[in-house]
């Protein structure tokens with residue numbers, strides 16, 4: 001079982017904006033369940049050196065998540081907790097699709113910083129052509 005057992009100081013978690021795609025290749029990322037636009041490839045960021053992370057929660061479920069600076073199609077249940085957090089120093093809240101309320105992932109915050117960690121299985125990439 002995968003564990004995120006490494007203990008790192010809070011300042012060791014780094015958030016970086018990473019432009020992986022050219023402007024003409026913007027991809028919308030939509031809810032797999034209802035097609036609601038959740039975010040886009042423009043908002044992909046790197047957290048702690050990686051865009052995607054794999055974590056296993058205390059119940060034994062493994063999730064592969066991607067990090068985004070903004071997810072305008074998500075509604076956040078603002079009730080942050082640091083319990084079992086996957087990013088040291090960041091508290092998390094549940095984040096759902098604002099249209100169909102499917103659980104999409106989590107919103108992480110630390111002071112003024114925040115980002116979305118969204119479950120890859122629940123998202124679909126839609127490439128748009130300009």
Ligand SMILES: [Zn+2]
Nearest residue numbers: 031034097100
């Ligand atoms: Zn949805």
